[in-house]
Amino acid sequence: MTIIEEHRSKLRSGDNTFSIEVTTLPGGDRPGRLVVQVDASGPAGEPVADGRIEVAQDVVGALGAVLAETLRHHQAMAGAGGRRARDRPACRGRPWTPELDAELERRWIAGESVEEIAARFERTPGGIRARLPRVGCDPERPGEYLPEPPSHREAAASP
Known part of the structure; x- marks a missing residue:
């Protein structure tokens, strides 16, 4: 008998809706693996994220930490989110004459x-x-x- 576990979550963050599905793969030749499927849509239903990753269960925590750090880094570099998303005025912070x-x-x-x-x-x-x-x-x-x-x-x- 093959047992497959699935966990589905649907979350809202701001105007976006995220669907996350985690499925354990059956034993076979590569035991202890997960498939993580992520889909997200924006306020008008347009796709804003889509992806699938297969990962060994014993590195799930490390992968989550690495992905979180990498995405935070890219968010900061791109200025996405919060107040940094806006363009800054060219002379902001320059001395007054x-x-x-x-x-x-x-x-x-x-x-x-x-x-x-x-x-x-x-x-x-x-x-x-x-x-x-x-x-x-x-x-x-x-x-x-x-x-x-x-x-x-x-x-x-x-x-």
């Missing part, structure tokens, strides 16, 4: 939005919001300067 600061101030006071300024400077909207107070502009009130701090008001009022 006095000329750039002056242009940032001029554009903010002229009423341009954070998104418009970020596109012009090739920086992130968060980077623009963080820089505005450094040039005296109020990031919470478009087109306005920060109020003068009390310490500066008292110094200006003194003879």
